[in-house]
Amino acid sequence: MRGKGKATSFDIAYRAGVSQPTVSRALRGSPTVNEQTRQRILQIAHELNYKVDKNASNLRNQQSGTLALLFFEDPTQDDSLINPFFLSMLGSLTRACAVQGYDLLISFQQLSSNWHVEYEDSKKADGLILLGYGDYLEYVSRLELLVEQGTHFVRWGVVLPGQPGVTIGCDNFQGGRDMTRHLLEQGRGNIAFIGHASEHYPEFLERYKGYSESLRNAGVPVQPGLQIDAFTTERAGYDAVNALIERGISFDALFCASDLIAIGAMRALVDRGVRVPQDVAVAGFDDIPIASFTNPSLTTVQQDTKAAATFLVESLLALIQDEPVQSHTIPAKLMIRQSTRST
Amino acid sequence: MRGKGKATSFDIAYRAGVSQPTVSRALRGSPTVNEQTRQRILQIAHELNYKVDKNASNLRNQQSGTLALLFFEDPTQDDSLINPFFLSMLGSLTRACAVQGYDLLISFQQLSSNWHVEYEDSKKADGLILLGYGDYLEYVSRLELLVEQGTHFVRWGVVLPGQPGVTIGCDNFQGGRDMTRHLLEQGRGNIAFIGHASEHYPEFLERYKGYSESLRNAGVPVQPGLQIDAFTTERAGYDAVNALIERGISFDALFCASDLIAIGAMRALVDRGVRVPQDVAVAGFDDIPIASFTNPSLTTVQQDTKAAATFLVESLLALIQDEPVQSHTIPAKLMIRQSTRST
């Protein structure tokens, strides 16, 4: 049935005894095609295992039916260190795209590369989804450039006033606040915060601000010495806890800015014979799949990746259709497990 | 500088005072273009922020410059349960594609869908990379169909004789054998195997066969009661250990067919007050990033995802160029950590 090349709409037209444009119309569900004719065409298309050539239709339509996910990371990061949270996002995004009939092109970018000019221009994608970690202050200027260029994009991050483009994010502040309140309720008075708390990492900063607010509300002083920088890796969490202990800071709870940090932190505690949660409660952020299977299971803040992906994709498609789109914050949800049980 | 639409090669030709084909040649590095002319064209292209329209060039070239990663899974799987091992593979694949100048289109497929006919036909991808888990016997017939159709594809899995298509896989047998020998050397005599051991899941089966061989070599009888089915999730590992204990089977080591299973298994042991590794040694397979941060750190078998991705992509590109390609097995590497320390 199939010759050397794949069947084209001309092949179908020939067999159906109609013109090629009629085939195109029938296949695209145009209401102007006679129902019998359409049925015949669909039948033949099926027999020939015909698929519309996307390159041709996209060229003609000046679009691609594809969204590009640009996952960017610091150059220092290793492939295998990708935060499982982003994997969940990736899975959810792929599904959200499929629901809308779009393909997802994925590209891992170093922050150093010029990802911000590559994609839409080459017409491979109708819009960009930006996801990842790295120094916000370094890439915010690129966001401005994207806006200037008229590139369609959405990003996952913290919604800030005056920010270029559309951002979808979880309510990091609320998550940080709720978690800290929970720790206080469990009778913990010396809560350390492990993670960066600067404008370079706005998500972590928001979590820290939520933490600070809850402390203040409870009349507990916010001690700068209880905060220690860490990137979102197990290694960083491990090292941070050791550094904290070596500084001679005493604490009875660790609020870690991510689950990976928390897992590394728990490990450091255990290695020093500190019991979790009896001696020190540990909490994370993200609710990665492994969080309920650590030992003890990890109390954390859930970011709803399914909702996030749906918002990201729908917002991007709206942008592509020149509809007005607002940044949006998704509520965070406390997941209380064993690692913060009362003493 | 830029009007309503993006710049095309005609815009550049106009400004450079040459014909459009010359622009195309200059941009593609044809040696027949005058060097001065080329420089002028490159300069103008840069000024106009020109990018070749991939839809047009792909249509003309009858190719896409894109590889599609079809990640398939059982319908029961949840987005968030994707094995971190596949994330590592994904990261490595993306990089391997980038090295070759290809984009990677990613698609999550249910085993039930007809992923095997969608991609190459619609010219969105020049070839397919198949990755995932699920019942091998269910999809092997689809592989045959792919071969029949002349679809270019490679898959990650177990290399078996007479198998359709090209397969790249890790040496699961060797990994299983080495790990079991290690456990025996640590003085463990009652090693349970947690994971499916049937032809439906060839990777697990190979690991089980390696396990069996090491036992036999050591004169230890292979007891069917010491094997218990489990999919590759923490939950399955957790449940399997409980089932094993409730069956009244005694064991002093668990060789888990994946790290996720091992993590769930360790959790189940701890919940019952069994000490790891003092009472029971636990080993996994995959060496996912978290393996070195579990408590105790997890002894496991490393699959080299960077090598795997390189083989997969290079093999696929060779297939696309109609070069002969062989299936290939990559050595597995023992990673000994705390969870299997001698008692």
Place this chain on the structure above:
DNA sequence: CTGAAAGCGCTTACAG
């Protein structure tokens, strides 16, 4: 070294 021409496979006004 360069240009005029053809064509990749589709979609959509336009005409009937």
Place this chain on the structure above:
DNA sequence: CTGAAAGCGCTTACAG
């Protein structure tokens, strides 16, 4: 309801 025509932006023989 359907067809003839144009054109999306490129690449590559072919001719000079």
